[in-house]
Amino acid sequence: MWKMKQQSKMLSRIMLTVVIFASWFLAAKATPTERGTAPNLNDFQLRPATNQAELLDRVIKLDTKLPKLGVKNILEQANRHGEPSTSLETCNSDATARRTLSSASYCFNASDSGKIGGEVEWMPQGVTTVGDAKTDQYWNTKQPILISWYDKKPKTPTNTDADKIKGARVTFFDPETAKYQHVLLVYPFINSFGNVSYMSLRTTQKEGYDSLHAGGIAWYGNYLYVADTARGFRVFDMRYIFDLKEAKNGDITDKNQIGYHNGKYYGHGYRYVMPEIAAWSSVVNRDSTKTCTLNAGSPTFSFTGVDRSGFPHLTTGEFCADKIAAGDINKSGRVARWPLDGNTGQPKLINGLWKADAAYRLPISNIQGGVSYNNTWYLSRSQGASNGFLYVTKPITSTTGILEIDTAHYAAVGPEDLSHWPKADGSPGGLWTVSEHPGKRLLSTIEQERLSPLALINIEKDHQIDIDTIVTDFI
Known part of the structure; x- marks a missing residue:
């Protein structure tokens, strides 16, 4: 009797799984003409910001006013302690709904983790690693992981810096020690008195505007590319991280002020500030009222990553919510690949423009992160307070098309951006992500060996589900 009940329970779970996932994967397996239209590569073009030269000039001026500190020393002096996982057990079971999902995980301290x-x-939003930045996967003697965050706490905007909108920050995390340090990202400008100053990162660089979402970050060479949702990228340089604590004219006690005031530099109480040195914007302005509702037009930059297979590329993608897509694949979002100059770490340009050389339609909505490697895309999908999912697509070699899901896997609750850390020999390695929900936050990686060809679900050409595969992953 007990065995029969267990079998019945197992069958019920299998049937529930079929109901939940069948519609997603049937759409993913349909023919391209049934599923939508491929993106137009002409929609994916970026130009340098009109104030590109001024941005760099302001940073150079800051360099004469404030001392700098390198990444290695920042990590060695890091003021916060995280918690590593033990073996395959996560350091926060709430973040994984008590499933063993990752190869390794780290938790932030209590003040950064929040409460459910x-x-x-x-x-937290974006993630990138030194595996993106350098071929040897070391920054001096360190192997840092970087995480971006945006300031979400509601504020009442005013016309002064005291509006306390802190913009975006990046965490430098040392996986060897689990120590980490927050660095505030800032936008440099010249104030009304002719002094070089800076403000927090905003959607528009004026007081009263919201914090930049920083939904994805990508580290390549000396440069950190931060996704600017409506425009393209903000760019920062690892060689320009300023240390206000060691500055004779710096103040880290006042958490309200930022920038230069009465002879002192402030950073909302943060020790380090990292100024924007460049920016890239879509050639055609995006219509924010039609986000995810058009088959064409300038893309949204919701997440980003680095692809080191072949010639280096940045990858980008659009988050389109389920309620907007409503099952229409043409509203599910797009991803693209942008060529980089491997020698300089800067965009590889054609006639002064940065043009994507590949773009694809996403097969499903609610995608929070995506990165490609060896013609395969890895996508993270959020699912509210439940486990998210990690999808592996079929390889695609065309320059445009529609991605097709090959396998699906459980992810943590609220997974965000993805970063791929290749193995030393260049073969596929681990996928890093960060989960955002308060009390369920987790920095984690999963090795691609664990993403077997027959994983969570595999729908064959005749749309029959592999029951044994489902049982293996669900029980």
């Missing part, structure tokens, strides 16, 4: 259901100021 509690109000928080900062939300």
Whole structure:
């Protein structure tokens, strides 16, 4: 009797799985003409910001006013301690709904983790690693992981810096010690008195505007590319991280002020500030009222990554919510690949423009992160308070098309951006992500060996589901 009940329970779970996933994967397996239209590569073009030269000039001026500190020393002096996982057990079971999902994981300290259901100021979003930045996967003697956050706590905008909108920050995390340090990202400008100053990162660089979402970050060479949702990228340089604590004219005690005031430099209480040195914007302005509702037009930059297979590329993608897509694949979002100059770490240009050389329609909505490697895309999908999913697509070699899901796997609750850390021999390695929900936050990686060809679900050409595969992953 017990065995029969267990079998019945197992069958019920299998049937529930079929109901939940069948519609997603049937859409993913349909023919391109049934599923939508491929993106137009002409929609994916970026130009340098009109104030590109001025941005760099302002940073050079800051360099004469403030001392700098390198990444290695920042990590060695890091002021926060995280918690590593033990073996395959996660350091926060709430973040994985008590499933063993990752090869390794790290948790932030209590103030950064937040409480389930509690109000928080900062939300983690993007992730990148030294595996993106350098071929040898070391920055001096360190192997840093970087995480971006945006300031979400509601504020009442005013016309002064005291509006306390802190913009975006990047965490430098040392996986060897689990120590980490927050660095505030800032936008440099010349104030009304002719002094070089800076403000927090905003959607528009004026007081009263919201914090930049920083939904994805990509580190390549000396440069950190931060996704600017409506425009393209903000760019930062690892060689320009300023240390206000060591500055004779710096103040890290006042958490309200930022920039230069009465002879001192402030950073909302942060020790380090990292100024924007460049920016890239879509050639055609995006119509924000039609996000995810058009088959064409300038893309949204929701997440980003680095692809080191072949010639180096940045990857980008659009988050399109389920309620907007409503099952229409043409509203599910797009991803693209942008060529980089492997020698300089800067965009590889054609006639002064940065043009994507590949773009694809996403097969499903609610994608929070995506990165390609060896013609295969890896996509993270959020699912509210439940486990998210990690999708592996079929390889695609055309320059445009529609991605097709090959396998699907459980992810943590609220997975965000993805970063691929290749093995030393260049073969596929681990996928890093960060989960955002307060009290369920987790920095984690999963090795691609664990993403077997027959994983969570595999729908064959005749749309029959492999029951044994489902049982293996669900029980």
